[in-house]
Each structure stands twice: as C-alpha cells, then as structure tokens.
Amino acid sequence: MRRLSVFAAAAVALSFAIAPASAQHRIQIGCTATSDCASAMVAIDEGIFRRHGVEAEMVRIGINSNIPAALLSNSIQIGGPTASVFLQAADGGLPIVAVAGASVMSPETSANPAIFVRNGLTLTKPADFVGKKVGAPGLGAYLHVLFVKWLMDNGVDPGRVNFVEVSFPTMTDVMRSQAVDAVVSSEPVVSRMVAAGVGSVGARYVSELNRTDPVIFYAASRAWATQNPQAVAAFRAAITEAARIVNTDDDKANRAIAKFTGQQLALVQSVRRSRSEPALKASDLLWWIEVMKQQRLLQGTPNVEQLVLP
Template sequence: MHPTLTRRQLIAATAGGLSFPGVLRAQTAVKVAYGYSAVTDYATVFVAAEQGLFAKNGIDIELRFIPINPTIVPAIQSGSLQMGGPTPTAYLQAVSGGMDHVVVGGGGVLSKRFTEVGLVTAAGNSLRTPADCVGRKIGVPGLGALLHITFRQWLKLNGVDQSKVVFVEAPFPQHADLLRGGTVDAVVTAGPFMSRILSSGEGRVAAYYTTFLPEGQPTVLHTATREWAQKNPAAVRGFRNAIGEAAAFMAKPANEAAVRAALGKHLKVPAPVAQAMQISPPGPVVTTAQLQWWGGLMREQGYLKTEPSYAGLIA
C-alpha cells in the first residue's frame, strides 16, 4: 500500500475517478509517441514536455525527431506514431488521398515579423529574384510540404512558371552541405539551419518569401488517426490542455530561458544558437476556416485529389 494513503482513501479514489501523484496517475497515463521535425513551430510541444505539462494532463509523451516532415503522416497511419506534427499541406494531401486523420491542435503560426524562413543561396551565387529561379535547382525540406508549396505560390505571384524550376527534396540538416558543394543553387530553409548558413558566411538570403502570406495561419498541425482519437478522448483533451498551458507559459518573459532551453534540447542545437533563433508564434487552437485557407492554396496548385470535408477534420 502507498505509505501516505489509507485503504479507505485508495478505494474512494478508485471509485470516484480521482488520482493521487505516484499512484493512479502513473497507471492511467496514455503513452503517445509524437513525431516532429526541426523547426521552432513545435515550441509548445517541447515546452509542455520539459515543464511536465503532458504528464500533468495524463500523457506519457515520447518525442521522436522525423527529418522529412511529410513522412510524419504515414508514420501515424502505420501506428509507429500515435500523434505527430505534419504541416497543413502534408496533412491535407493525406486526407485528400483517403487517410482518415483528424486535427487535435496547432503549433506555430505565420507572422510577417518571422524572418527565419527564406530562400538562401550560396554567397557567390547570382540568384536574387523570383525570375532567377528559372532553370535552377532549389532544395526544399519536403516535396509537397509547406515550404515547397508556399515557395511555389511566391513564384506564381511573381509571374514565374514553377514547372521551369527544379525542386530537390533534402532534409534541413543537409542544406548547408548542398549549398557548399554546389549541388543546388539555393535552398528553402528555416530555423537554426538557416541561421547557421548565414552566420558561417557561406550563404545569403535572396528572399524572406513567406512574409507575403497572411498572419495567423497554422504552420504545423498536431494530428492523429480518427480511430485513435475516438478511442482516446481523454488523451486528446490532455494534449490540447498541455499545449495551451505551454503557450501561456511562453507568453511570460520570465520563462524565455526555459523555453529556449527546451528548443535547444529537442532541436539539438548549441545553447548560443538556441538563444539567437526566432521562435514561431504559438497557435494551439486550429479552426475550420484556417484549414480551408490552406486547402484553397493547395487546390490552386493541383495538390488536392478531392476536396476534404473541412468541418469534420477537427477532433
């Protein structure tokens, strides 16, 4: 018997659905393997893990780094992940293709003040304008992923035929080496990888192209299969609560050091890099209208096989 609880207390706790630290909570925590990629859009997830907010809300979280974002969706489908953070574009393509996945919450959101996403070229490369991209090889962290689709939209808005640009899929960690070796002319990159390229002097920013997009649109969605979400409603609520609490924690200036420590740990970057990087604004709540906005952008580019029923996509 637990040394601080009487038999009567244990019986009452069990009958009433209550929990005591170290007794019932440990027995009822839902194990969740969550997949993320290397950007600050997952800051609320990192903070919730490090501050014990998942545990507080009945979730035993395991964070797994996934180098190429679009592969998060099939990992959820296969059951190797219970939840993950695909970009809206990767998620909606999967739903359009027949996967029955739902949105539990949101990660980062777009901001015109966020300049850690951009088109970066080697320092001596002549590429400077959208028109200069024609005939060039551009590395993107995932074909059909958010940065790829938004970059194509930027080209379109500037009158460039995207079919005349060669896109090469490459994980973020490879971007510096690809530029250095001349394998690609430029990369669409973000976060600490962009900072490292620029601070080394080996690259320069050709365009902060995402600043043309409207603010507040989600850049990462926390998703699960509908079947898993329906079988684990308490875990869905607990996950939402945890990231909401993490967003509130991040809003307090006194917590900045803890937030950056969480980023450094899970993005596997040195403390000086974590201190210097911009943090994507959190948006834990996702709306149907936001999903429709991304769907419209993708439909223009021919990335949706069928139009999803957006109202049924949020758990």
C-alpha cells in the same frame, strides 16, 4: 481501533487524491526537430501532461512526411505534420484528423525561412529564378509550397524553375559546391550558411506572403482519436497551458526545444521560435487548400469540417 480507522480513512482519501496521476493516458508524440511542437515539449518538461493525466513521450521524426504513416501504424499516437503534409495525406485517403493547433505563421517567425543564393549570383526577385536550379527540403512540403506560392503571386510560372530535393544537413556543402543556384531553407541553417560564406539571402519570401495560417498542427489517426476521447481532451488541456509558456517564457521554452531537438541552447536562443496557437478551427485550413489546389497538389477538395476534430 479509532486511530486505525483514522489512518485507514486517510489512506483511502490519499488513494483517491493520487488516482488521476496513476491512471495515465500513454501518448507518444512525433515531431521533427523544430520549435513548431514546442507546446508538447514544454508540457513534458514542466510536468503539465502529468498533471492532466497524460504520460507523454516525444519521438523525433526525421522527415515530416513520414508522420501520417507513423500515426496509422500506431508507432506514435499524435504527430505534428505540416499543413501541406497533412492535407496531401488526407486527400490521398489516409484516415487522419487534426486534434489541436501547434504553431502558426507570424510576422516575427515568418522571417526565418529564406531563399538562399550561392556566391556569384544575385537573385532577389521571383523572375530571377526562372531557369535556375533550386533545392528544397521536400518537394510539396511547407517551405517549397510557400516558395512556389510566392513565385505564382508574382506572375512566375514555377514550371520554369528546376526544383530538386536537398536536405537541410547537406545544404551548406551543396551550396559550396555550387551544385544548385539556390536553396529554400530556414533558420538556423540560413545563418550557418551565411557564416560559412557560401552565399547570401536572396529574399525572405514567407514574410512577403504576410500570412497567419497554421504551420504545424497536432494530428492523430481517426480511429485512435475516436477511441480515446479522454486522452484527446487531456492532451488539448495540457498543450493549451503549455502554449502560454512557449509564448511568454523564453528560458523554459528554449530549454525544452534544445532538449528535444538536440541543438545547443545558444543556437536555439538565436532563432525566433514559432508562435504556439493551440486553438484550431476547420476554417483555418481553407487558405492552405486553396494554395495547394492552385499548385495541383490535391486531387480533390478536402472537407475541412471532417478533418478537424470538434
């Protein structure tokens, strides 16, 4: 009987020990095929979410601007919108809130975006793009907003540039056909176009802006975040741990990125990945709001204190 009691006590102790792992918060995390959500990818691959009581799944979203709607429909519980997409959605009245940081601009990764120019043209200065037809992967999205900022900072009226939407997968063909004069793009697409011989880099315009503001951050519907404070806390703890790996361990970070994005590992290794920064303050959104108001992309002035979950 004494032996049975010992085994019973051990079983009870074991059940308490594994309770946190079995009482999982289930979270689907939606991001585009980019390294900006690498902290969530690593947190899954390295079992970090599980250690923090989160059963997480990454969901690939085709277009970043679809993320706010996916959050509100509960197709995903957490998503990685760009700062510009998030602010336009919030300004439009969608009840979403930022819960943690994902990626930030940095001197290393700001060299990834570029204005890529077709063969036969030399366009390197902001004034060179006046009257030209420029393709962008989403008007009002991250790369387009920063390109317009570059133009305006150098005295060029963006209204004198003819912008059209051109998706990343079609950029090489569009440049080869010379349907546009240039495209706003980023790595690894830029390197692919260089290799295809369809043009050359005109300017690394984001580097010239020299900013360290957020690129993408993790957001949720306000209702879900309010109703699931423990899940939010566990998510934050996990990506904080994972962010250190993203920023210091190339092998683990690149493997996780390649797995989620579906890109070949060699290609992922060739591109400077975004710096992961899990901390996010309300004040981190102020520069973006200023830029977007300057471009008349916001109807009002969002209250940043209400947009970032404490």
